[in-house]
Amino acid sequence: MTTLEIKNLSKHFGGLHVSNDISMSIKKGEIAAIIGPNGAGKTTLFNQITGYISPDNGKIFYKGEEITGSNPEKLVKTGIVRAFQVASLFYDETVYNNLHLAALSYHGKNWNFFSNRHASRDIEDHCRFILERLGLSKKAEVKAFELSHGDQKVLDIAIALTMKPTLLLLDEPTAGMSPDERVKMTRLIKAIHEEFELTTLFVEHDMDMVFGIADIIRVLVRGELIAEGNAADIQNNPAVIEAYLGYEVL
Amino acid sequence: MSIETIISQFVGGLSVSMLLFLVASGLTLIFGVAKVFNFAHGSFYLLGAYFSYQAIALFNNFWAGVIAATIGAGLIGMLLEICFIRKIRGRSEEGAFQILLTYAFILIIDDAVKFIWGPEYKTIQKPPSLAGTLEIGAVSLPKYNLFIIVLGIVIVIVAWYILSRTKTGKIIQAASTDSQMVGLLGVNVSMVMSLVFGVATAMGGLAGAMAAPLRTVTSGSGVEVIIESLIVVVIGGLGNFWGALLGAVLIGEVNAFGVLWLPQWASLLSFVVMIVVLIFKPKGLLSNEPTRKKI
Amino acid sequence: MMKRYKDLVPWIIYFLVFGGMLFVRGGGHYVHLAMQIIILGLFATSFNVLFGKTGLLSFGQALFYGLGAYITGMAAKSFGPDYFMWALLAVPLVAIVVSILLGALSLRLSDVYFTMLTLAFAQLAWGITIKWYGLTRGDDGIQAIPKPALLTGNVNYYLFSFLVVTACIYFLWRLDRSPFGSVLEGIRQNSLRVTFTGMSVFRHQLLAYVISSSFTAIAGGLYAGIDGSIHPDMFYWTMSGSIILMTILGGMSGFFGPIIGVTIFVLLEDMVGRSTEYWSFVIGIIMLIMVMIFPHGIIGIATYFGKFFARKGGQVDNP
Structure with a gap:
């Protein structure tokens, strides 16, 4: 196919x-x-x-x-999801929050303007899963700009994966x-x-x-x-x- | 409408256009080269007018005023660039902070002018050699307006020559597209930027001095001018020299003929023109930038 | 649990300060000031949804402030005091329609172009208000706008404004912490990446613009009731400029920053502004200092010292 x-x-x-x-x-x-x-x-x-x-x-x-x-x-x-030549991240946010935003989009919560953004367990599990698979769990609370160059590229791919690409x-x-x-x-x-x-x-x-x-x-x-x-x-x-x-x- | 009215409105409009062009071209030059949006550009026009007033009071010569305005505004422009604008370069959300910083300049310069020269209106007489009118057939045109038009055309030609035919002009143009590269080639980019800032604000000061005999000199005029010039550069395409010329002529003439057509609403026509242009050509009439950023 | 309390602290201070205004002795003047603070506070907080949150610098939010004031003022003036409330309810609806229209046009542009187009729209609105004497009474403004009996008197009107503003600010506070707020922060930091996580930058910006503008219009509507007097200068660009300044002064990166900025600005204006003709010189200097040295405003200064002392006490910043 x-x-x-x-x-x-x-x-x-x-x-x-x-x-x-x-x-x-x-x-x-x-x-x-x-x-x-x-x-x-x-x-x-x-x-x-x-x-x-x-x-x-x-x-x-x-x-x-x-x-x-x-x-x-x-x-x-x-x-159809892409990663970038120069890691395209939310540099002031933590690694976790970088994925979190993508997960909000994936779960269709991005228009919700009244609930707490961290309320959903599904979204949390989703992010934790991706973090773990890409070996970023320990760096979850590190700000993206503090990561090494290599980790930034991994995070870039992690964001893409959060969107569950085909x-x-x-x-x-x-x-x-x-x-x-x-x-x-x-x-x-x-x-x-x-x-x-x-x-x-x-x-x-x-x-x-x-x-x-x-x-x-x-x-x-x-x-x-x-x-x-x-x-x-x-x-x-x-x-x-x-x-x-x-x-x-x- | 008689042909005489049309000609005299056109010439009147064109002289306003040229003054606008002097301010707007400086604004667009700074934006094009230094990537700075100088919201306070009208304040240099204002300073020019007051410097000219002061110099005329001292030397009793109109041209001394013009020279004082040009040099004075240029020096203050360079000073502000070196002390402030340069310092916030490279900060995140730089664009917004530049607008806010230069907005602070507007507030400070407006009040400083009031403090130094007092709040009352000032008037400046046209130089005796340019008073009176020139009769061409049945049309009589003020000599002073004609002089402004000629001056404007001369400046357009000189600027075009410098920008496209000299080494300095090429460095300026290169700095506007890729400042890093020019830096690597051993050109002192910060100095080029300060210089551009100085020249651009000097042109603003010159416009202020030249406009003074036509309009009254008051501390609020800087703000009026910046809004008009903004409209001009946004219509023409920010950073585009010829766009500033096109925009200035368009707005000058729209105002000149708008007054005949809709006297009460004429002052709003420029906004309408700008909004219409931006809706159909979001980056201005003379811009061929791609609409999306490169990744 | 700790986090919950931390969220409550600013709200407790908010209620203590603005509720406390009602009990200030001989406080006619202070209640009047408090009304201005709270109404401009709503304006600045709404503005910051665009600026601090989404990274969009609009120089034309005064348009919605003026719009709200004129709808309320003209309705109450022409149809009588009972229509004051109805007009106030209609204000956000009209603002939604107008902001969708203007937002859709101006958000197609970015950066300086967006800023300048918003400025142009607001100046156009100002020009129309000045020139259309028959409708707006032009430069005379509208005076003696009637209010329903229940809202007459400084204390009553303050209480009413306080309730309305608090409800609005609560809504904006929820938005600040919501998933939608998260998207807006993402757009500010890296709009390209937001696009490539499957969200339309334009549509989210538009909703932010509509929400911000509607609450600004409510603030304008409330303003019409303070002294019952409004003027076309509510549309003027210096109005937008002052709100930007107050927001920066307080700090655009914290939710309560703009209100802090407004409070300080209005109190300063009350103390200094009355004793000098050169008030804009003073605010120009303040703005200059904030931009050059404290771009994160008073909140930024406070966090800086907070961290400084925390470190001295041997605590660690990052858990």
């Missing part, structure tokens, strides 16, 4: 084609990776899938239904991390992918991680998909070596 299908997606800013006739599909339960040099249009692709910007041309289908041009907030409610999009989950943290993050992504029965699409520069966990890898260069396949295919693809790997080595 196909979770996400993109057909002939195009977007340009001025004369710059950031997405050029991109087509791809992601099967249910897959871990799919997108790699490509900086400025290849990876984040812009994410922004279009999540409804943050609309494509100029082309269509996006989610579980067989067209979602092109939907609001991001509606897409989140249908299960399709989780991760924008460079290991960006700016130490080698140790990268290994942990890779394990974490694999673990939550299985436990929460997700379909995961991620953008990444860390090749060890990409080749380690992705079922399918796509290469995006200057807005165009130039290759698609498993780790071996990509590593041996001459076009990729020329356009991408060569670029990185330089």
